[in-house]
Amino acid sequence: DAGVTQSPTHLIKTRGQQVTLRCSPISGHKSVSWYQQVLGQGPQFIFQYYEKEERGRGNFPDRFSARQFPNYSSELNVNALLLGDSALYLCASSFTVTGNTEAFFGQGTRLTVV
Amino acid sequence: GESVGLHLPTLSVQEGDNSIINCAYSNSASDYFIWYKQESGKGPQFIIDIRSNMDKRQGQRVTVLLNKTVKHLSLQIAATQPGDSAVYFCAESFQGAQKLVFGQGTRLTINP
Numbered sequence: 001d002a003g004v005t006q007s008p009t010h011l012i013k014t015r016g017q018q019v020t021l022r023c024s025p026i027s028g029h030k031s032v033s034w035y036q037q038v039l040g041q042g043p044q045f046i047f048q049y050y051e052k053e054e055r056g057r058g059n060f061p062d063r064f065s066a067r068q069f070p071n072y073s074s075e076l077n078v079n080a081l082l083l084g085d086s087a088l089y090l091c092a093s094s095f096t097v098t099g100n101t102e103a104f105f106g107q108g109t110r111l112t113v114v
Numbered sequence: 115g116e117s118v119g120l121h122l123p124t125l126s127v128q129e130g131d132n133s134i135i136n137c138a139y140s141n142s143a144s145d146y147f148i149w150y151k152q153e154s155g156k157g158p159q160f161i162i163d164i165r166s167n168m169d170k171r172q173g174q175r176v177t178v179l180l181n182k183t184v185k186h187l188s189l190q191i192a193a194t195q196p197g198d199s200a201v202y203f204c205a206e207s208f209q210g211a212q213k214l215v216f217g218q219g220t221r222l223t224i225n226p
Contacts, residue, residue: 004157033213040122042203042216043158056213090157092214102148103214105157 002027004093004106012112013081021076021109025093031055032074033103034066035090043090049074050096078111086113122201126223133191137204137217142185144206148214149178149189153200161189161202191222199224 005024013019025032031050035043048056049068068074072093078085088110092103127133139147145166150158164171164178164187171178177190187204201221205214 035214042205042219043214045213045215048213058213102160102163104160105150107155107157 004091004104006089006091006106006109008109009107010110010112012114014114015081015083017081018077018079019081019111021078021089021091021111023074023076023091023093023106025072025074025091026104029093029095029104030072031094031096032068032072033092033094034074034076035092035105036060037088037090037108039087046076081113083113086111122219122221124221124223126225127194128225129196130193133189133194133198133222135189135191135202135220135222137187137189137220139185139187139204139206139217140215141206141208142182144208144215146207147178147180147187148205148207149176149187150203150205150216151198151200152203152219158203194222194224196224196226198222 004026007022023032033048034046036046037043045058046060046064047066052068063079066076088108090108091106094101094103148163149161151161152158162173162176162178164180169180175192179188191198201219203219204217207214
């Protein structure tokens with residue numbers, strides 16, 4: 001069975017540009033969450049989506065947005081990129097949005113802003 | 115309650131020895147805790163979880179201990195192997211919100 005898949009794996013962008021990252025959850029999982037992991041730190045929560053609705057948002061500026069599609073895949077968009085947006089962006093999927101259930105992470109997208 | 119720290123604590127152990135990795139969590143209302151293993155260039159990999167109504171849970175070669183009084187979580191790895199070398203993160207959540215708050219992380223190095 002395929003795990004959580006993210007694309008692209010690596011990306012280089014210039015300051016001020018926009019980027020779209022993609023995530024396909026594990027089959028049957030309806031919840032997708034996005035995390036940012038800066039080098040040397042733990043992942044930081046950005047968004048959670050369930051059944052195409054935003055269910056949670058972390059402390060990130062409005063330049064960050066996301067959406068979930070009917071097939072439960074998700075996109076994370078970041079506008080007006082800053083150097084500080086360089087990080088590993090992780091997607092996690094889980095079966096439900098409530099209850100304590102395991103979240104499975106993808107390999108991440110390594111974004112470098114130059 | 116957000117993860118902090120630019121310099122990861124490091125734990126070095128001999129192959130075959132037992133390892134204990136500690137974590138202090140931030141929210142006394144958190145009711146679900148997970149340990150993740152992250153190898154270089156990869157996403158976090160689930161190791162074991164525990165709910166707040168338990169104080170100990172065992173898996174294959176791993177044991178998680180939860181002390182809610184002092185908001186402390188530990189991961190014990192028995193008979194460590196070279197493949198156990200990685201960064202280990204604890205994570206907490208509240209009321210199943212699925213917003214995981216990650217700890218600082220500990221780099222585990224296994225010496226041959």
